[in-house]
Amino acid sequence: MKRVIHVVGAAIFNEQRDVLCALRAPNMSLPNVWEFPGGKVEEGERPEDALVREIREELGCTISVGELLADVFHEYEHAIVHLRTYEARLVDGEPRAREHAELRWVPLQALRSLEWAPADIPTVEALLVEGEAQKGVLDVLMRPRSIDD
Numbered sequence: 003m004k005r006v007i008h009v010v011g012a013a014i015f016n017e018q019r020d021v022l023c024a025l026r027a028p029n030m031s032l033p034n035v036w037e038f039p040g041g042k043v044e045e046g047e048r049p050e051d052a053l054v055r056e057i058r059e060e061l062g063c064t065i066s067v068g069e070l071l072a073d074v075f076h077e078y079e080h081a082i083v084h085l086r087t088y089e090a091r092l093v094d095g096e097p098r099a100r101e102h103a104e105l106r107w108v109p110l111q112a113l114r115s116l117e118w119a120p121a122d123i124p125t126v127e128a129l130l131v132e133g134e135a136q137k138g139v140l141d142v143l144m145r146p147r148s149i150d151d
């Protein structure tokens with residue numbers, strides 16, 4: 003049986019609803035693919051606390067962790083990754099790539115154009131579905147109203 007690695011990722015949104023995407027460096031495992039920044043959950047650690055810790059270590063900033071967006075098990079060659087991705091916001095500092103090759107704010111509609119770590123694909127799809135739902139709500143709110151609406 004392959005071992006299961008518990009990993010948390012953060013979909014950090016800015017005011018324009020762009021998402022912060024991180025490119026894994028050539029020297030990392032799973033090199034040169036995009037991911038949501040985060041990392042492994044330690045024994046006995048709450049996933050939300052692990053995420054705040056990992057983002058401080060990797061990006062040098064502080065986030066607040068919101069709702070769980072996706073909960074995915076993906077079987078890689080080396081292990082099974084249990085990846086939980088949470089919505090998050092910056093509360094202090096600016097993200098800097100301390101370990102990644104690049105950080106990029108990406109509009110939701112452009113997410114599919116990046117080459118993602120395989121475990122992240124269902125998460126990207128979940129984000130797009132949520133983005134569409136929010137757009138639907140906005141369309142209704144912004145629709146011009148007639149007097150008898």
Ligand SMILES: Nc1nc2c([nH]c(=O)n2[C@H]2C[C@H](O)[C@@H](COP(=O)(O)OP(=O)(O)OP(=O)(O)O)O2)c(=O)[nH]1
Pocket residue numbers: 007009010011030031032036037038039040041042083085119120121122
């Ligand atoms: N942080 C993060 N990891 C992901 C994502 N998708 C995905 O498959 N992974 C994988 C890559 C790694 O195998 C594992 C996370 O471990 P990690 O971020 O601590 O990175 P690492 O493998 O470089 O760490 P290490 O083995 O050198 O200790 O989960 C994702 O969106 N975010």
